[in-house]
Ligand SMILES: Nc1ncnc2c1ncn2[C@@H]1O[C@H](COP(=O)(O)OP(=O)(O)OP(=O)(O)O)[C@@H](O)[C@H]1O
């Protein structure tokens with residue numbers, strides 16, 4: 001862990017080398033961005049979204065008339081009590097599930113299928129156990145037809161970034177939970193998606209690695225500007241990273257409150273500053289307390 | 304949820320496997336196995352000598368070994384020992400290959416496409432309770448007495464476990480991995496080749512091992528019952544031993560069958576271990 005952390009620290013790799021800016025990793029997406037220059041916006045629209053799961057007998061309503069709009073390149077963090085439908089929301093956005101009622105739209109069109117333009121870091125990592133670290137990260141690039149030389153360079157860069165050099169050929173089972181989580185993150189990041197969906201991506205990391213990965217995420221997000229939906233149970237993490245925070249009520253999940261962090265975080269946003277400095281700020285603490293209060297009331301309402 | 308109940312499909316882990324992995328030094332294991340085998344042979348020998356058993360009733364291990372050694376260079380029927388063993392193996396492999404060629408794709412399709420499952424399952428359930436040897440007369444009727452009829456009997460033995468285990472394996476693949484592949488842009492063929500099949504591999508390998516073992520056992524029966532056209536194969540040797548009242552030949556052929564079956568399984572275990580290095 002320490003070694004990995006150290007590597008991660010000096011791996012201040014430039015994510016967007018010159019000439020690489022326009023070329024997205026995903027071939028299909030490059031076509032979409034090509035000469036015809038279709039204007040694509042990457043905003044997310046949730047319109048009266050209802051999600052029900054029909055089990056034996058009982059029907060569970062996970063989300064109830066969920067309405068929300070995420071602007072293009074916005075960084076939205078979702079918080080809420082366990083079981084309130086956060087993962088469900090993300091899976092619907094990824095195109096893996098379809099709402100029982102209402103619509104989820106990306107750039108104005110209804111999301112019908114999953115695809116590499118909507119990358120997701122799963123709560124349980126979902127790495128392919130029979131593929132090495134390297135092949136796991138490579139998978140999405142390879143099946144979308146990126147040339148090997150380009151792929152290898154990109155993967156090398158990301159493996160260094162997540163502090164896993166030397167572990168390229170290990171299988172997921174041979175890695176710690178935190179290391180697996182970093183592989184899952186790299187597997188999504190390399191795709192350079194329009195939307196980046198992250199389901200408690202740093203939950204398995206120790207404090208030090210969590211902080212490093214937060215910094216990397218901010219760096220990647222600043223360079224690529226994907227639209228981000230980020231789920232966390234850490235209120236501090238939410239306040240540090242988010243443009244806006246959505247607090248979801250306990251099941252069935254609805255928008256309880258939306259908090260605009262940018263209004264407080266300053267013009268350059270505090271996520272660009274060192275985390276340990278930011279958490280000492282009184283305005284940070286104030287916002288943190290407010291959100292914690294909102295989440296806590298939802299948890300206590302249960303019982 | 305599933306139409307097939309995996310009563311015939313063993314779980315993908317088997318005890319012998321685990322034991323071989325846990326034993327660190329192969330030489331220690333080999334020594335132990337050798338000692339145990341020698342012990343049993345000694346017991347057999349002692350029993351025959353002390354109880355003064357007739358040679359026609361039960362020969363000594365020495366007599367059996369001697370008979371087999373002689374057979375290695377002195378032909379009987381269609382040829383020497385090697386001819387017979389090779390004939391049996393060729394039949395086994397052709398029947399087994401057919402079972403793999405039909406069982407694996409069908410199991411895969413059944414797991415992936417529900418209507419296929421609904422259509423095949425009732426027929427298959429009926430099929431798998433018919434003992435392979437019961438097919439022998441019918442196989443002769445269809446293919447004529449000979450290699451094809453025997454291969455068909457082997458097919459009927461090897462096919463069910465291969466199909467069931469492939470089906471179960473694919474069905475039990477973590478759906479979340481399929482989701483992950485889909486979000487990365489994978490289409491059906493990639494998901495099958497890179498997620499469903501590798502995920503199902505532990506089950507598939509178990510199916511192959513059970514299928515091959517079942518096929519090997521069915522083969523001998525097929526050679527005895529359906530082998531009237533040919534004068535080769537290990538089953539033929541057993542039959543010859545019986546007809547000429549040569550107990551040493553019959554037992555020798557039986558021992559050979561056991562040895563070859565074990566060797567086949569060892570080879571498959573090696574293949575299995577090699578394809579699944581990611582599991583440990
Ligand atoms: N595939 C499914 N089938 C049936 N019910 C489901 C399914 N997925 C989720 N649910 C139910 O929907 C509700 C919301 O689940 P979800 O996983 O979205 O919660 P969550 O907010 O992500 O919780 P956590 O913070 O614990 O991860 C839960 O009550 C859960 O039981």
Ligand SMILES: [Mg+2]
Pocket residue numbers: 086087088123199
């Ligand atoms: Mg969740």
